[in-house]
Amino acid sequence: MSDQENGLQEDQTWPELELPNLLYTDTVRKLHAAIENDWDALRQSACQTAAGRALWKHVTHDPLAELFAGETYLRNIYEKIKKDRLNKAREISGVILAVRTLWFDSKIEDAINSFDGGATQVVLLGAGMDARAYRLSCLKESDVFEVDFPEVLQMKTTILEASTESTNEFQLQKMKAKSLIRVAADIRENDWLKKLQTSGFVPEKNTVWVLEGILYYLSHSNAMEVLKIIAANCILTSTVLLADFMNKQSTTLSSSTFHFHSDWPDHLLPSLGFSDVKLSQIGDPDAHFGLLHDPQNVFNKLRSLPRSLQTHPDDGTPCCRLYLVKASGSPSLTIP
Numbered sequence: 001m002s003d004q005e006n007g008l009q010e011d012q013t014w015p016e017l018e019l020p021n022l023l024y025t026d027t028v029r030k031l032h033a034a035i036e037n038d039w040d041a042l043r044q045s046a047c048q049t050a051a052g053r054a055l056w057k058h059v060t061h062d063p064l065a066e067l068f069a070g071e072t073y074l075r076n077i078y079e080k081i082k083k084d085r086l087n088k089a090r091e092i093s094g095v096i097l098a099v100r101t102l103w104f105d106s107k108i109e110d111a112i113n114s115f116d117g118g119a120t121q122v123v124l125l126g127a128g129m130d131a132r133a134y135r136l137s138c139l140k141e142s143d144v145f146e147v148d149f150p151e152v153l154q155m156k157t158t159i160l161e162a163s164t165e166s167t168n169e170f171q172l173q174k175m176k177a178k179s180l181i182r183v184a185a186d187i188r189e190n191d192w193l194k195k196l197q198t199s200g201f202v203p204e205k206n207t208v209w210v211l212e213g214i215l216y217y218l219s220h221s222n223a224m225e226v227l228k229i230i231a232a233n234c235i236l237t238s239t240v241l242l243a244d245f246m247n248k249q250s251t252t253l254s255s256s257t258f259h260f261h262s263d264w265p266d267h268l269l270p271s272l273g274f275s276d277v278k279l280s281q282i283g284d285p286d287a288h289f290g291l292l293h294d295p296q297n298v299f300n301k302l303r304s305l306p307r308s309l310q311t312h313p314d315d316g317t318p319c320c321r322l323y324l325v326k327a328s329g330s331p332s333l334t335i336p
Helices: 026-038 041-055 065-069 071-086 095-114 150-164 192-198 220-235 248-254 265-272 298-303
Strands: 120-125 142-148 179-184 206-211 239-246 276-281 322-329
Touching (some): 026 041, 026 071, 026 150, 041 065, 041 095, 041 150, 065 071, 095 120, 095 239, 095 322, 150 179, 179 192, 206 220, 220 265, 239 265, 276 298
Parallel strands (some): 120 142, 120 206
Antiparallel strands (some): 239 322, 276 322
16 A cells, blocks of 8 residues: 555655654653553553544544554554554554544534534543544534543543643643533443433533443443433434444454444434434545555455355455444334
8 A cells, every 4th residue: 555545755764753742741641551550451542542643643643642652652653553554464563543533523524514503412431532522613603512430530630630730732632512521320231321411411411422332342332321321312212332342253253352243223213212223344444544545455355255254265365344334213203
């Protein structure tokens, strides 16, 4: 894959890793050391996601990602990118995350616009180190709720507070959402919706639910319960669900980490009450953003195969797919 197909101009090289000075301050170093030493893999994945966005910031435009990621995760992904480019790999490390980020960004904006200016809530479940409230202008009239483990949200707040004490560029990052409320809750427990409502969430308001990189970490029963709770909101108000789903083969990449899967989320979600479901695969017209033109890219090769296939007919490798799904419903369209 050429540099141009990876979001860079042909006459550019991938920029050298230049870490912001703030990452070297004692306060921020200690915070990221605590993340590396005390957090489990699920919580650390928040920083890994931020690192991926930081290294693809020429397309994701996330100025806070480096700060949230920390030096260790930034260097790890940078070395993978460097190796991929030296080996002229067809898929550069992090490209799937870049595409996923851009897809969610665009669909959030589309969903908000579809509400015709009505009051809107955006709920980020498993928000991690997401910085959309600080970088998406489309949220200027939306109330944003970030739901995650208390220690994750507290760490995020503390890192941001450390940045405001700095004189560098991070100090200039102002919130773009109308409001931002962080809700400490574990969506694997049965009280997260009550905690969300106690924090100001109004079930009757138009709502965009964002589940990016979260469902497959849950057990089947937990994931289904979350989806049913969101689907039930369609009875009350215009509701949009944005989520990514792994198929069964993808969960085999790490059977100890990934659990929930759906080979046919576009069949599953209507059965729960969503009236309109649109599914995309990485590389589809609305899910490549100029980054995946090479026809021999693994994502494009998978798109040409029937979704029912579990192994690739050419080499017998697992057909690992990531589905990007937008589902919606409203009181007038809810499926009984």
